[in-house]
Amino acid sequence: MSKKIKYDNEDILDISDTDKLIIENDVAEDFDTDIKRRLKYIVEHKKEQCFKRLWDEWVPKLRDRGQTTIPTGETEFVSLVTSQPDYKNAAQRAQEIKA
Numbered sequence: 878m879s880k881k882i883k884y885d886n887e888d889i890l891d892i893s894d895t896d897k898l899i900i901e902n903d904v905a906e907d908f909d910t911d912i913k914r915r916l917k918y919i920v921e922h923k924k925e926q927c928f929k930r931l932w933d934e935w936v937p938k939l940r941d942r943g944q945t946t947i948p949t950g951e952t953e954f955v956s957l958v959t960s961q962p963d964y965k966n967a968a969q970r971a972q973e974i975k976a
Contacts, residue, residue, distance in 0.1 A: 882916065931958060 880897070882890040892900075897908055904911045928951060935958045936947055948954045958964055965973070 880912075882912075928955075931955070935961075 879894060880892040881888045882892070892912070900911075901908055932954065935954075938961075939947060939957070944957075948957060
């Protein structure tokens with residue numbers, strides 16, 4: 878019986894019984910525990926890398942605008958950045974380039 882991984886009620890990955898056997902050949906811990914750990918790592922690592930790029934891009938911009946205190950907490954920093962009138966996410970920047 879295959880395993881389905883969902884996000885926002887949408888199936889995003891279907892791990893077949895054969896897939897499971899292949900992975901279990903190399904993974905010593907419980908399959909379900911290992912898959913959950915790996916998926917969590919992938920998403921958290923992506924978020925960390927994106928945050929680092931956001932930080933590296935926006936701290937100099939904020940300082941140039943006279944911002945004397947930069948919040949170190951993710952939530953506060955992201956709120957400050959995304960409230961800037963010229964902030965655009967990747968999809969918006971790509972759309973501008975396309976236009």
